[in-house]
Structure formats: structure tokens, C-alpha cells
Amino acid sequence: xxxxxxxxxxxxxxxxxxxxxxxxxxxxxxxxxxxxxxxxxxxxxxxxxxxxxxxxxxxxxxxxxxxxxxxxxxxxxxxxxxxxxxxxxxxxxxxxxxxxxxxxxxxxxxxxxxxxxxxxxxxxxxxxxxxxxxxxxxxxxxxxxxxxxxxxxxxxxxxxxxxxxxxxxxxxxxxxxxxxxxxxxxxxxxxxxxxxxxxxxxxxxxxxxxxxxxxxxxx
Amino acid sequence: xxxxxxxxxxxxxxxxxxxxxxxxxxxxxxxxxxxxxxxxxxxxxxxxxxxxxxxxxxxxxxxxxxxxxxxxxxxxxxxxxxxxxxxxxxxxxxxxxxxxxxxxxxxxxxxxxxxxxxxxxxxxxxxxxxxxxxxxxxxxxxxxxxxxxxxxxxxxxxxxxxxxxxxxxxxxxxxxxxxxxxxxxxxxxxxxxxxxxxxxxxxxxxxxxxxxxxxxxxx
DNA sequence: TTACTAACGTGCAAATTTGCAATACTGTAA
DNA sequence: TTACAGTATTGCAAATTTGCACGTTAGTAA
Numbered sequence: 001x002x003x004x005x006x007x008x009x010x011x012x013x014x015x016x017x018x019x020x021x022x023x024x025x026x027x028x029x030x031x032x033x034x035x036x037x038x039x040x041x042x043x044x045x046x047x048x049x050x051x052x053x054x055x056x057x058x059x060x061x062x063x064x065x066x067x068x069x070x071x072x073x074x075x076x077x078x079x080x081x082x083x084x085x086x087x088x089x090x091x092x093x094x095x096x097x098x099x100x101x102x103x104x105x106x107x108x109x110x111x112x113x114x115x116x117x118x119x120x121x122x123x124x125x126x127x128x129x130x131x132x133x134x135x136x137x138x139x140x141x142x143x144x145x146x147x148x149x150x151x152x153x154x155x156x157x158x159x160x161x162x163x164x165x166x167x168x169x170x171x172x173x174x175x176x177x178x179x180x181x182x183x184x185x186x187x188x189x190x191x192x193x194x195x196x197x198x199x200x201x202x203x204x205x206x207x208x209x210x211x212x213x214x215x216x217x218x219x
Numbered sequence: 220x221x222x223x224x225x226x227x228x229x230x231x232x233x234x235x236x237x238x239x240x241x242x243x244x245x246x247x248x249x250x251x252x253x254x255x256x257x258x259x260x261x262x263x264x265x266x267x268x269x270x271x272x273x274x275x276x277x278x279x280x281x282x283x284x285x286x287x288x289x290x291x292x293x294x295x296x297x298x299x300x301x302x303x304x305x306x307x308x309x310x311x312x313x314x315x316x317x318x319x320x321x322x323x324x325x326x327x328x329x330x331x332x333x334x335x336x337x338x339x340x341x342x343x344x345x346x347x348x349x350x351x352x353x354x355x356x357x358x359x360x361x362x363x364x365x366x367x368x369x370x371x372x373x374x375x376x377x378x379x380x381x382x383x384x385x386x387x388x389x390x391x392x393x394x395x396x397x398x399x400x401x402x403x404x405x406x407x408x409x410x411x412x413x414x415x416x417x418x419x420x421x422x423x424x425x426x427x428x429x430x431x432x433x434x435x436x437x438x
Numbered sequence: 439t440t441a442c443t444a445a446c447g448t449g450c451a452a453a454t455t456t457g458c459a460a461t462a463c464t465g466t467a468a
Numbered sequence: 469t470t471a472c473a474g475t476a477t478t479g480c481a482a483a484t485t486t487g488c489a490c491g492t493t494a495g496t497a498a
């Protein structure tokens with residue numbers, strides 16, 4: 001889980017409570033991002049200062065974010081969107097690994113709720129390498145989620161069961177997701193490097209990364 | 220780096236100094252391992268207690284190990300053995316990814332200097348999941364090291380340069396190592412699961428894991 | 439409205455982790 | 469031996485992070 005204890009996720013997203021939580025979340029995130037932008041070393045940005053600017057107690061900071069870095073980046077717990085999950089199907093034809101990589105990318109995108117511009121965002125990661133590291137770590141969390149989804153989908157797929165008796169659905173899913181995540185992680189580098197990017201650009205980069213992947217593996 | 224500030228690595232490994240450091244290192248490691256074995260939650264094992272048993276100050280603990288977990292497992296900074304590095308050659312024929320996976324395994328092995336039995340070791344990881352997590356993280360450190368080696372080897376390989384003009388040596392190396400590490404990580408699970416294992420057993424598991432990998436990717 | 443429950447915010451205490459500076463120790467070369 | 473340089477060990481202080489317990493507030497059902 002990337003997100004912190006995250007006050008019970010809330011039921012009704014329009015309740016007074018949920019809106020207040022969202023406001024507090026954004027306040028902390030923006031306070032952290034600004035502080036990160038105005039200090040040379042991230043170590044000089046203290047939780048205490050961020051909490052004060054967001055008008056909460058330091059203890060409460062950790063109810064919203066696991067760490068300073070998460071707060072700066074605006075990362076929250078990864079969740080697979082209902083539609084995205086439904087759109088992922090195991091069927092004959094098509095590269096499953098590639099499909100999963102795009103699934104990962106989609107989940108990764110929805111787990112980032114930053115309120116700052118991509119430009120600003122990239123500058124921050126540029127200035128503070130710790131941030132980039134955290135962002136990569138975040139992929140691990142997403143991986144676990146997606147592995148579960150893929151395991152289920154494989155298990156309920158007639159087509160797959162008919163053709164792959166030797167390995168368990170879970171082992172296969174783990175392998176697919178691990179490899180897909182590896183490729184995704186590689187693609188992230190150039191994706192993040194270019195500020196003004198559309199999702200299509202990112203997709204293109206991921207496709208190109210896959211070309212390298214195939215070249216390396218299908219030798 | 221998995222290892223801590225690790226008092227300057229030492230020049231002469233037979234000096235009074237180096238031997239004393241080794242003794243201290245082992246003392247801390249064993250103290251931590253024993254403490255981990257006798258507590259239900261790793262959180263109840265305090266650095267203070269471990270340091271006391273090893274007869275050093277808590278501050279010194281961190282000169283030897285980055286964390287409690289590293290101390291329990293006996294992990295130290297990954298280094299590529301001279302011979303292992305020399306034995307790795309880029310040449311026509313043979314699966315480079317697979318070769319790198321075994322290289323990773325080799326480096327991984329030499330970076331673990333635990334003084335407790337494999338049996339005991341596995342039991343500890345079984346009891347404390349945090350330990351297993353740390354051990355996996357350690358692969359990241361090894362990855363960085365190996366990526367550098369592979370980059371250099373690719374760059375100086377006539378054969379490779381002749382056949383792969385489109386991608387830089389570094390990009391290619393990164394991809395190869397990332398994928399190999401993914402497969403290795405997968406293989407680690409069953410490798411660790413069976414206590415009384417020879418290196419040959421582990422190799423066999425890695426080979427079998429590769430079979431699954433190929434099945435998944437060469438679809 | 440009232441009363442109940444779950445969620446939230448907070449203070450406090452303990453543990454982890456790092457930087458810095460002071461002190462002690464080891465190996466070496468004069 | 470003595471002096472010197474480089475390492476090691478340590479204490480101290482600050483920041484991060486988590487668990488626990490307490491009081492407050494928001495949603496809900498009677």
C-alpha cells in the first residue's frame with residue numbers, strides 16, 4: 001500500500017466528511033510540493049513544517065501519507081478502476097505480457113492524484129532523486145494488486161486453462177506481471193523525462209520499449 | 220547499497236583491524252538472529268538490546284548494518300567477485316538474459332554472509348515476513364551493480380556492437396538485467412522454500428523458472 | 439431531536455535512523 | 469619510540485514513523 005492508513009476510504013464521496021478529507025489531503029500535498037520546490041535538500045523540508053502549513057498536526061500527516069515523498073508526489077493507495085478491470089480479458093491471440101503492461105500503466109496513472117502541473121512535477125523529481133525512487137517503489141504496490149487481478153482472470157479463463165495445464169494460475173500471473181512491470185519500469189524513465197506529454201506519447205514509448213524487450217528475449 | 224556505512228571496507232583483510240571488524244560484524248549478526256528467533260514480533264527486538272548483546276553502542280550498530288533486518292539476515296554490501304565478473308562474456312549464441320540471471324544469482328549468493336544454518340534462516344523468514352521483504356529489496360542493489368557490469372561488457376563486445384546498432388549499450392543492459400532480475404526474483408520463492416538445498420538444486424529451479432518465462436513471453 | 443456508532447484528529451511515548459563532532463585506536467614511517 | 473594519518477566508536481540531537489488512547493465530530497437510525 002502506498003497510501004497511509006488513509007482514514008477508511010469513505011463511503012459516500014460527496015459527504016461533508018469526504019470533501020473535507022479531500023481538502024485536507026490536497027492541502028498537505030500542496031504544502032509539501034511547495035516546500036520541496038523551495039528547498040535544496042528534501043531533508044530540510046520537515047513534516048512539522050508541512051503539517052503546520054496545512055494546518056494539521058504532525059500526527060495527522062501520517063494519517064494521510066506514508067512519507068514526505070508520497071505527500072510531495074501526491075501518491076495515494078493504488079486501486080484498480082472498475083472499468084479498467086472489466087476491460088482486461090484473457091483471450092486467444094495478443095501478447096498477454098504487453099496487455100498487462102498497459103494495465104499496469106493505467107492503474108499507475110489513476111493512483112496519482114497530484115494537483116501540480118506535470119512540468120512542476122518533473123522538475124521536483126529532477127531536483128530530488130528520492131522522489132523518483134519513491135515513484136518507482138510505488139510500482140511494487142501496483143504490482144501486487146494487478147497480480148491478484150490477473151490470477152483471477154486466468155483462473156476463470158476457459159481458453160487459458162485448456163492450453164496451460166502445467167503451471168498454476170498464480171505462478172503464471174506472477175511471472176507475467178513481474179515481467180510486464182519490469183518493462184513498464186524501464187519505459188517510465190523516458191516517459192517521465194519529457195514534460196509536456198500526452199497519454200498517447202506515453203503509450204508510444206511503452207510500445208517502443210516492448211520492441212527492445214522482444215529483441216532482447218526472442219534471441 | 221545494502222550494507223551500511225560499513226567502516227571503509229578495509230584494505231588488508233588479514234589485519235588486526237579487519238579481523239576485529241569481522242568479529243564485531245558476526246557478533247551483531249548472531250545477536251540479532253537469536254533475538255529474532257526468540258521473539259514473536261520483530262518489532263519487539265530493539266536495536267538497543269541487540270547492540271547490548273553484541274557489546275557495542277546502538278550508534279555503532281548502524282555503522283555495520285542499515286537496519287535490524289539486514290543484521291538478522293547477515294546482508295552486506297553487494298560486490299561482484301573478480302572471477303565471476305571475468306567469467307561473464309558476451310558472445311554469439313546462448314541466451315544473454317539467462318546468463319545474466321545466473322550472474323545475478325551468483326552475486327546474490329556472495330553478498331550474503333550469514334553465520335546461521337539455512338534451516339534456521341528459512342525459519343526466521345517464515346516467522347517474520349519483513350525479513351523476506353528485505354531480502355527481495357536486496358536484489359535491487361545487486362541489480363544496479365550488475366547493470367553496470369553488463370553495460371561495460373556490451374560496450375566492449377565487437378560481436379554485440381556489430382549486431383545491435385539501434386539501442387545504446389546502457390539501455391540494452393538495463394533491459395536485460397531488469398528482465399533477468401524479474402525471473403530471478405520469481406525463482407527465489409521456491410529456492411528459499413526448501414531448506415536443505417544445494418546450489419545445483421537452486422540452479423535447476425532457476426532453469427525451470429526460465430521455462431515458464433519463455434512460455435509466457437514467446438507466445 | 440436524540441442517541442448511537444464509526445471515523446477522525448490529536449497528544450504522547452518509544453523506536454528507528456542520520457548527521458555531526460569528539461574521542462580513541464591502529465598501522466606506519468620517521 | 470614518537471608522531472601522524474586514517475579509521476572506528478561513541479554520544480548527542482533532530483527527524484521520521486508507529487502504536488495506543490482519548491476526545492470530537494459526522495452520519496444514521498429510532
